[in-house]
Amino acid sequence: MARRARNSRALLQNFLADRATAEHVARLAVPHGRQVPLLLEVGAGKGALTARLAPRCHELHAHEIDSRLVPKLRTRFGATPQVRVIAGDFMDTRPPRTPFAVAGNVPFSRTADIVDWCLRATNLTDATLLTQLEYARKRTGDYGSWTLLTVRSWPCHDWRLVGRIDRRRFSPVPRVDAGIVRIERRRTPLLEPAALHDWRHLVELGFSGVGGSLHASLRRAHPRRRVDAAFRAARLDPRVLVGEVSPDRWLRLHQELTS
Structure with a gap:
């Protein structure tokens, strides 16, 4: 045994x-x-x-x-x-x-x-x-x-x-x-196939830790004013830790930053 x-x-x-x-x-x-x-x-x-x-x-x-x-x-x-x-x-x-x-x-x-x-x-x-x-x-x-x-x-x-x-x-x-x-x-994906590449790029950039915060990381690819507006639309504090951002909030960030 x-x-x-x-x-x-x-x-x-x-x-x-x-x-x-x-x-x-x-x-x-x-x-x-x-x-x-x-x-x-x-x-x-x-x-x-x-x-x-x-x-x-x-x-x-x-x-x-x-x-x-x-x-x-x-x-x-x-x-x-x-x-x-x-x-x-x-x-x-x-x-x-x-x-x-x-x-x-x-x-x-x-x-x-x-x-x-x-x-x-x-x-x-x-x-x-x-x-x-x-x-x-x-x-x-x-x-x-x-x-x-x-x-x-x-x-x-x-x-x-x-x-x-x-x-x-x-x-x-x-x-x-x-x-x-x-x-x-999902039977119906939340994003169109053409948007998935930009989604992955955005998420990977956000999780990269470059700049010391999610807000700073996203500013490497987008103007600060757009990042600020996206955070407001997603109801996120600019000081939020990347792991604390739920997928639904990420979807709103993506919508605002890629529209």
């Missing part, structure tokens, strides 16, 4: 060990009892979440990097026709050419890479991910502050913290609790 725990930690795996929690996550991944055409599961592990997701999918690709677990998964789901167990690293997967969703209990150390993969996938509809609670809170604005990644992707993706999972629901027990992050691609 101790050897298994050590191996799991080496692969950074913390398996869901509570059926009710797995059922709860599955319901969040596929809301309102619907069935999704194609769902990719990141880190199937021992199949706790896989078993709850399978009835909600027409097709489920369960990815597992640990070669020791793959035979057991294939045995467990051999009679479940919609489940396909895929051995290997999820990050090596090419995004499907048809609409699909992602769900999974994400290794904490690989969260950023997996989220980036999801954001780049043009046919992704949504992703429901178990992550370190701190990551989930930072990305969704739950601390009252916002990160560059969230703001930059906001016109096309909605970020929400939809749950918290006590660390004792996992085995081995991690040091921290987990959060459930829901990322949904």
Whole structure:
């Protein structure tokens, strides 16, 4: 038992060990009892979440990097026709050419890479991910502050913290609790495609820290009078810290500075 725990930690795996929690996550991944055409599961592990997701999918690709677990998964789901167990690293997967969703209990150390993969996938509809609670809170604005990644992707993706999972629901027990992050691609983006380049440039400039403040950073690309007017329109104090500016206020800044 101790050897298994050590191996799991080496692969950074913390398996869901509570059926009710797995059922709860599955319901969040596929809301309102619907069935999704194609769902990719990141880190199937021992199949706790896989078993709850399978009835909600027409097709489920369960990815597992640990070669020791793959035979057991294939045995467990051999009679479940919609489940396909895929051995290997999820990050090596090419995004499907048809609409699909992602769900999974994400290794904490690989969260950023997996989220980036999801954001780049043009046919992704949504992703429901178990992550370190701190990551989930930072990305969704739950601390009252916002990160560059969230703001930059906001016109096309909605970020929400939809749950918290006590660390004792996992085995081995991690040091921290987990959060459930829901990322949904907007059916109608908040900006036109032609405006997205200017949006990313504006946000990245604002988060650059050049000049010592958001107001000073934006003045590197826009006249002071326009920046002042934009801050007034967005109801922002010129002394505001960049992380304190919500995506909605960023949208108003963008509107004023690029109109």
